[in-house]
Structures are given as structure tokens and as C-alpha cells.
Amino acid sequence: MATRMAMEDMVEACADIDAAGYWSVECWGGATYDACIRYLNEDPWKRLRTFRELLPNSKLQMLLRGQNLLGYRHYEDDVVDRFVDKSAENGMDVFRVFDALNDPRNMARAMAAVKKSGKHAQGTICYTMSPLHTTEGYIKLAGQLLDMGAQSLALKDMAALLQPQPAYDIVRGIKETYGEDVQINVHCHATTGVTLVSLMKAIEAGADVVDTAISSMSLGPGHNPTESLVAMLEGTPYTTNLDGERLGRIRDHFAGVRPKYIAFESATLVDTDIFSSQIPGGMLSNMESQLKQQGAGDRIREVMEEVPLVKADAGHPPLVTPSSQIVGTQAVFNVLMGKYKVMTGEFADLMLGYYGECIGPRNPEVVALAQAQAKKEPITVRPADLLPPEWDSLVTDATALEGNDGTDEDVLTYAMFPGVAPGFFKARADGPKNVGKTAAQMQADQDAASSAAKAVRGPIKYNVTMGGRENIVTVEMV
């Protein structure tokens, strides 16, 4: 739903959101930028400026994937600086900077840029579970982020794995190690049904800010309900000071909007399997569809057993975008073609350090295989250190596109989504989609889009290194 909701469906709630008493309003970044140009024909920069105007008293907040910005590769530092500057200039206040591998080097440049812009740099710990992830390790990472100048810390639990006791222990440990004044924001999804309790324990341990969603947009893979959190704290030494009447109106607004997007509702309300499988729901369905497309839908159990082994070989990366796709696809390949017989280019890069460092050592045998197959040396430096300057060529390429408006913002849009931006620039003048539509129209659009996707889907292509050469391997259903 977050990737389909039209700006017009949020505008009316803004006055109440602005005055309800939130610490910040996360309203941009993450996957929404991609969604704006891919599905909504909305200019994401214009959306940011609109929020700035409609929420004059609020701190606007975004999620930023460190050196990846909002794209899916590492960018050279100058691009990072320019993206942060433009975001600040257009109205962003709080930058929650994270890296999928928890490698501080991938967050450093973005954090420095945020501080230089005078905005709030929030350093992020991605929470996951593995034999190597310990409370002490998370406390140590918090220290590294503070050393890098983080003005606050986020404990980010994207898979709803943060149980109450570790939530308490990590927050308390950080406070006791670095001082009670260190601001800690706790961000838990609700998927496993347990994380409102984790927020309670985090608050008892001293957490300063926690993330919620208004009740009519809450639960499932989303967040815990704001109003329930308010009720949770009544009678305790903690309080939210939120305006209940405004919360009620925000709730009613989105309760009215939600039915329009029913085609994008998640079927998952509670899922605790992830505690044992370590496989987030989205990753599982991706792997299932990969297997089915190769006529091997019955081998999902084998793949599920393979995932933790591949994850361990890679040094236990948290499984989030993009590491979840990289590990999941390699697990599928291992089951279908034999253990590491065929390696994806991305997995070889992960094994050779091109995404950064994980918490654990990588399996040296698999590193050697990756080195041999990819004909690349392993690296230990910060991946972006190897990138040549790219801004000027991005400007050249972007400005050559039909419909480009000549701004740095458009260059950044092209930089992050070179496949999608050309179409968006061309169609931008048509204005936003998903405006004034009924649920039935939204459903019909979605059905049409997915049958179009099926119709054009040929053999699936993988970028694979095999016998030392990089190949595009195509796999066809038979």
C-alpha cells in the first residue's frame, strides 16, 4: 500500500498529523521514491515539497540506504553529498541512515553530508538474529555510529524479530555505555505480533522515541497502532502527550482511504515462522516464485534449509534488501544446480567484499570459488572508495532525456533509477495516477499490470559467473 498511495489520499490528514504531537513524521524515502516514478507518475521531489508545506511544524523524516541512497547500488561520494543536500533543501529534517550489512563505512559519508547540511543525522542499527549477533555487538555498533557523529540512534527491526528482552537489553546497554542522554528511536514492524511488547520493554529501558502507525493503517507487516501505544502507557511513568482527538481524525481519514487500496493488502496478519526460518515473508515468496518459474516449486523446503547455510558462509548478513535477494537467489541456485556450482555476480561480490563487511568471517572456500568464478580480487576497503567520479556523466545522460527539467533533482532521479526515470520524465506532464480512483479501478489496473507482466515474461535472466566468465544465464520454464 505504501508503494501505491497517491499523494491526494494523504493531503487531508496533514493538518492533524502536523499538530498531533509526533516527534517526527516519516513521509519520504525508502521505497516511496521508486514508487512515485514507477507507479504513480508523481515527482518525488514535488511530493517532498508538498509535505514540507502541509507539515510546517513537523520534523520530516526519511529512510536513507547509506551509500546506496534510495537506489540499489553503491554511489560515488559526490552523488551522496548532492542527494543529501537536495533533500535537505527541499525540506527533509531527519535522515535515518542505514546499511544492509551494518557496515559503518557505508553510512559514514551520508551521515557527514547530513551534518554538513545542518540536519539531523540518525545512525541506524539493523536488528537481526544469528549465532554471532549479540547484545554486546549491537552496543559496540552503537558506539561506532556515535563516533561518526550520529545525533541519535535508530534500532531498526524491519522483520519484527526484536523480542522484548533483547529490546530491553540493547537499549539499556547503549544508555549505560554511552550515557542516558543518547537518543534512541526504536522502529519495529508488527509482523510477528510481539513487538508492541518490545516497544514497552524498550521504553522501560529508556528508549526516547518509538515508531507506530495510526490504527487504521496498522498491524500485519506494518507497524503497531499509535492509539494502542498511547493506551499502553497510561498509568505508567511514561506518557506520549499525543492529541487523542487528532489521532481519531487521522484514523478516520485513513480508514476511509484504505478500501481503495485493497488490491495491495497483505494476506499476512501474524507470522512467527521467521523466528525459526530467519526468512522474511517477502523473501520467501520471491524464492517460491523463482522455483516455480523453473518448474521446481516442490523444492522450497530444501531451499529453506539452504538459506541459513548460505547466510553463514557469507558471514551472517542481516536479510534485508539487497542481501535477502542475493542470499535467497544463491540458495535457489545451490539447490537446483549443486552447491556453489553456479554463482550469481551479486553473490560473488558479496563474498568478495564489494557490498562491505559483515559481522562474521566469510567461508574461505566459498571466497576462493567466488574469486575464481568472478575473476575479481577480494577487497577490504570501503566499496565506494573504488568508484570513479560519476556526477558529470550522470548530468550528461540525464539532461539528454526527453522531459528532463534540467534540475539536479532530475539528475538524482535518473542516477537512482536509470531504467525507470526516462519513462517518468516523458510522462511527467500527464500528472499523477491513482487519483480519484475507486477500489474496483485500482484492482482492475493491478490485474491488467500483472497479466501484462506475465505476457511479456520470457525466460528469466540471471547475471552469473561460471568458469571464470560472467554470463547472462537464461532459465526457461519447461
Add this chain to the structure above:
Amino acid sequence: MATRMAMEDMVEACADIDAAGYWSVECWGGATYDACIRYLNEDPWKRLRTFRELLPNSKLQMLLRGQNLLGYRHYEDDVVDRFVDKSAENGMDVFRVFDALNDPRNMARAMAAVKKSGKHAQGTICYTMSPLHTTEGYIKLAGQLLDMGAQSLALKDMAALLQPQPAYDIVRGIKETYGEDVQINVHCHATTGVTLVSLMKAIEAGADVVDTAISSMSLGPGHNPTESLVAMLEGTPYTTNLDGERLGRIRDHFAGVRPKYIAFESATLVDTDIFSSQIPGGMLSNMESQLKQQGAGDRIREVMEEVPLVKADAGHPPLVTPSSQIVGTQAVFNVLMGKYKVMTGEFADLMLGYYGECIGPRNPEVVALAQAQAKKEPITVRPADLLPPEWDSLVTDATALEGNDGTDEDVLTYAMFPGVAPGFFKARADGPKNVGKTAAQMQADQDAASSAAKAVRGPIKYNVTMGGRENIVTVEMV
């Protein structure tokens, strides 16, 4: 859904439920008995015996409305004794005995009968919020239940109003006052989204047993998910020792069953309005439909403001069946016809003590009005003390019905549901409904039933005392 699920849809999960490690399995009583004969054409006693057979290692548990048994009026003591005896004989182990007004006198006879049968008598505190309900008051009530011989206590939060801090305070207070050995079971619905946290705090305070539902049947107006509770406690000093594999199979079973009953899904996922309005969701929709039927749908706000006033006049009864209906209907009457100008017979009875004692004093002016309108004296004795013996006449009436099988069980079915039992006895031989049906068939049945109900709905009848005479007042839509 609880009132429509066919026995056949539960049978396959029983082996796993029996061995999963639950303290008890609540599987009978409450509204299910009524539902068996009203909607399912299943003999509730046969259902109980089937559960006994399929769950040989489990304690079977039921909810019993004290002197009301599973019906909607007070029964004479002999009927109470016989119902408890027959339930025990057919396999029931744990009787959770409650009274809507928290009047211990309405629970005493049932509790004594349970103890005499050698089964487990659990005394129940219905949790509600009012200016008069205090932690100290609940602790005192716990003592009264223990004095009556309760072998354990239930803290029953049917409206999901129990917030974490009072949950902690009440459980801790009971333990500190009456000893750490007093067993406390905490029962919270999930409606307000906050009660899994309340269970956590109750456990920290020493609660021994908490109630949950398997995740695929959890949340909304139901209970918190079992698997989330298990995850919640990992790493804490508390543990559940439940068998995760069996929980997974129970979940999968009911995930498969649930779509069949989609016509009976609740639209409510989270609702925190009840904290301020004190009006449970079911009660609100009842009042709305009463108002609409009288062409006054626009006056719901006035009625919502009237409810707390009527509740206060009555001495702050918890709002559960039947007190929620009695208070809600009187609030509607007050708005439509003037304050206490017309009183329902039930409300007059409530004001005159015929349902028992509430926590607070009743408004003497309204008592006087009730006395004048109903031409009845207020009472202070236990209501059932005024009832003449009724078993023999129940036997006579029940055995005269076509299809009656001559057992005491059938007499009890007739005693509790004299309007429904005759039809059930006659149709019983046809066997269970809702067996082998698809979701579409279930939906079609439901649509047919509700349009039939609309078709036969004439003017609405109320039992009203007016100017001292008891009348049936009929109200027609215009």
C-alpha cells in the same frame, strides 16, 4: 466465527492441541452452547463428549455465567447444581464462573456445585473501568472469591480494557495480599491492540496462566496470538514450554478452515475508542441499529453521551451481556422519549436489585421511579433466593417436546433456551449443518438468513413499564 464453526472443522486439530502443552483448553460453554442448537444443529452435550474423547490428556475448560448458567436469566439453585453435575459427568474439568455485575452471590452456588463434583472452580473478576473501580476493589473481590472456595482466579477482560499498569497492579496486589500460591489466569481480548503488553506485565507480576488463540484465529475481537506470546517470553525468566511444531500444525489447520467462515469475520482489527466511550463495539452497533429502526440514526452521539450517565445511575455495572444491552437500550429510550420517562422492564429490575448488587450505590431517584413504574419492591437478597423450585416443571415441559430424548441433558437445553430447544429437538436427527460447505455456501446461507430476518421483522417490541403497568411497547419504522 465462534458461533458458526462446525465440530468437523475442529476435530483434526485435536491431537496436536491435546499434546501442545496448554494448561487447559477452553472448548465449550459461553455462547457456543446456544450456537450449537441455534445455528449448527449439533447437540452441545455430544460436542462436549467428543472433545473429551479427542482431548484425553487435556483439562477441558468452560465459561459459566454463574446463576445464569449459559442462559439469560437467573435459575433456581437445583437447576444450577444439575447443570454443573451433568457438565462434569460429560467431561468438563475447569469451570470459569463469572457474574456480569461481579456480585459474588451470583457465583456462589455454581462454585459450590463445581467443588462438590470434584472439578476445578475458578472464580472470576470481570474487569471494567469506572470512577469506582479501583485496584483495591478488585483485590477485595479476589478475596471474596477465594473465601467462597475458588481454586484459582480469572481476571476476565472481555472488552480489552485492561491496560498494562493495572494488569500488573491487580495481579501483584492479589499475590501480595493472599499469597504467591494463588493461581491467577488472565483473559484479555485483543480488540484495543494493547493487551499482549498487559499479559506481559501480568506475567511479570506473577500471573500463572494467560489465555491466547492460535495465530491463524487471533487478533481483532479475539485473543492475542499464542506463538507471539511464546516469542515474547524468550530470553526472559518466563517460559511456556509449548511444542512449537504442534502449534505450527494447529495454526495451519485453522488457517485452512478460516476462509470458510469469512462471512462471519469481524471488520474490527483495532479499536481504542472504547477507552473513552466505555461502549464495547458490539453494544455500539446494537444501539445504532435500534436508533435506525426508529428513524433516529442521527442521534447516536447523544446516546453515546447518555450511556455513561445511565451506567452511573445503575451503580457502574461492567458493560457485558446482559448489562450492556440493558444499559444501552435504556440510554436509547432516554434520548428518544425523555429521561427515564419510559423504562424497560429489565432496566427497572437492574435498578431494583433483581440482577444483584453493583459496585456503586444506585441513584435513589431513579430507583424510586423504577419502583413506581414497575410496581415492584427493591430487593437486597440474592436474586435466586426468590425463585421457586423449577426442575420438575422443566422436566415435564421438556419431555413433552417432539424429539426430546428423555435425558437430563435435554431438560437443561430446554431450560436454557426454551425458544430454540423445541426446534432443535425436532431437527436433531438431521445431523449437523455447516458440514462440508464452501465459503460461498456459508455466505449464501448467511445472506438468506439476514434477508429472511428482515422480511419477518415487524415492529420492534420492548417490554416496558410505564405509569406503573408493564406493557409491550411496539415501535415501528416510519
